[in-house]
Amino acid sequence: MSVVRARLGAVLLVLGLAACTADSGLTATRTGSTEIRLTWPAAPDTALGQVLEYRNQAGGEFTELAFLPANATSYTHSELIPRTDFYYRVRTVFGRESTSVAVALPTGSGPAAPEGDWAAPRSRPSPPGPRNSLRDKENSGAGPTDLHAEAVGTDGVHLSWTDHARDEDGYLLEVTPANGSAVRVAAVLGPGVNEVGVYPLEQEHTASYRVAAFYYGQTSSVAHETTGA
């Protein structure tokens, strides 16, 4: 009897795992000796973005390769290690974003941001009130609010916000340069973090900032290619 239950349990577990990593059509194609192009179907309209990851072995930890917008469907990984296996997967990111806040760093001479721990990610005590589930599509109350961003010296930006989520996998800090350069994820922060400092890149000295409470959704199947000489 216990053997039957164990086997049934194993079958249900395998079916469950298969549902979690559905074949999302991720393909890896070698387009040059040391270049691999990845393509996949678009993410759901409700997605915040996507994370493309890679590793060089069939098992083990993945490393983030790129944070991509939700409508991205391709990526080229180039100048790769020769004669090496590359394994990829795409993870969809869901969640809710704050409103944007613009910051322009002061120009000209002036003190840089001070040394110290002002930039360290922190979890300040939150105001009283219920925390909400990010996964509740009908309730927008889980998104971060009250984003405050200010320049620190001539090269730093300090941000703080109110965290309303109770089940986030973390927070993404997004920077949109005013000059039209690409949006960038400037930091990936743990759950409960509601304060951090960053040093913008040169093209981000005038930019808008937004934080997103996020959770990982479906993970694609793994695509594999081997580079040439």
Place this chain on the structure above:
Amino acid sequence: MKIRVLPVLVACAALVGLAPSAFAAGPVESGNWTEDSPSYDVQTCQGGKVNGLTFSLPSASAFDACGNGAPRAERRYRNYSGGGTNYSSGVRQFSGTFTISSMGGNRISLKQTFNGDDGPYFMLAVEKTGRLYSVEGGGTINSGIAKVGTAVRVNTVHDVQAHTLRVYINGSLAYTDNNAPGGAFYDKIGAYKTSSGSGSITVNWSDVHFWRK
């Protein structure tokens, strides 16, 4: 016979994350590689702290008459196979992943290849914007990749006889030297304030491996 249905899986992402990893990292660039397991010393100075593979430097250094006095928290690897304390032959491969969890400082070295008593040969350092650069010459290795909270994979391949060094960041070639010096070498990982550097950092290294052929 009653059949009990297992509880519904909690979350797909969590389940995938909980899947145990039975694979250790392997070498890149196919070939007859042999894994190496050098030992290491922990080196700290001016308030640097090491806890396993987590290395941190304080924002304000406490005076400590050590080494050259620069704040550091590092592992110095030694006793390489086929090489003795340092290695002076063969093709040597290093791989590891670092994640910066906090950085209030600037221009801090995370990985070094030392040329024996001649000092550092190659130093991979990070600026506060997340730019990775080579301390020797100052050239950019990758702009903006080393952001707080994001893992970065480093692979280096050092051919001592051919005098070449290749550095890959997240799988892509990021630095090449075809005129590397001769001599004996060793690796260091952790955090070291460069001569133009400042301030605090906390960085975690993981999945660190060495190979030779």
